[in-house]
Amino acid sequence: MIKLTNTNRMSSNFLIVLGGRLEMIFYDGGAAPNARRVRVFLSEKNIDIPIKSIDIMKGDHKKDDYKKISPLSQVPALELDDGTFITESIAICRYIEELNPEPNLFGKNPKEIAQIEMWQRRLELLLMMPIASVFRHGHPAMAHLEEQVPEWSEANKPRVLKFFKWLNEQLEGKNFICLDRYTVADTTAFTCFEFAKWPKILIPDEFQNLKDYQQRLSERPSSKA
């Protein structure tokens, strides 16, 4: 693990930009999918950042102290060395990538950058969002956090399965979803598969490519993050 200490940062190209104190704090959201996504990303980057835990189920994210960090109560958040707060998981991942370009997870040239962004967005908007809709609007455990619309939960179940079917076709002959190496799009895919277990949406047995892909991602050390 690389610990982001002064010494490591001093060797970075971004010292002039960063300047000053060289520490970060990751405000983690435990099991929350977007917090998990950043932890998996950090693990793939082999980076360790000091963590403060935010317990969503206890409502920590809605307390005034945390709203100074994340005004919309979103988890996770990252405090930069100059005291700036960054929310939105992918914004946090991009910041980490800029400071620590290798292994490259966001693309090495314009075409790779566009392809990774396309796949990361497809997975997020067309798979993670429907899974979130099924869970947040349908699960009793979320009733105190969400003004639930049960009809919306129901409407999204077939969307998840339809996307699984399409993804299974897209994975034919591929080890990873976008390029021939692991990228942040795979981080998002893994996070989706894990999240889908919450509302008990399993990948149907006939989608063998998808099941194999999930298995490969699950065998990576980052899956424990």
Next chain:
Amino acid sequence: MIKLTNTNRMSSNFLIVLGGRLEMIFYDGGAAPNARRVRVFLSEKNIDIPIKSIDIMKGDHKKDDYKKISPLSQVPALELDDGTFITESIAICRYIEELNPEPNLFGKNPKEIAQIEMWQRRLELLLMMPIASVFRHGHPAMAHLEEQVPEWSEANKPRVLKFFKWLNEQLEGKNFICLDRYTVADTTAFTCFEFAKWPKILIPDEFQNLKDYQQRLSERPSSKA
């Protein structure tokens, strides 16, 4: 306007990466918000790309020919010079930014990059998506394109207004939403304001910062794109 011709591209840093034929085609979706977003972005970049029109209301995006370009029938799409197709509006914008870094709209250093991504995502996920939900699930004109869930349309109306209120507060003393210059986050904000007119959601008069911001964005030449 810069026309993306061989000559211009020859002067780019990315010639080695691109190589070969140096032409692109933008598959436009007319009034569709994500198509508009890319056109506004291109206008801010002062770039002109050959366009082919895809008429969503006529169902062009669901025809087999277009599915070879955009398998999920999404508009817009970009065909690269090597025949690769990129969908997802922000992926297209990133590709353009990589080829033509100035004016910079995605950030010049790690902190800017993270802040712009954070704001672009906030606007997209917490404003554009709720507006889309109100419109797509509530408007009669969308009934033939969407399996509508009217309850979801209704649930999102207050979300839009709640976000408008918060955005109005965030804009206090600011000309742009993220940095002290125009960025892609402002492109998304403008697209949202235009999209909100479809389901007739107007910015309430008491949100003066927000109304002024909308006005400033509307006065830019890119608003005509």
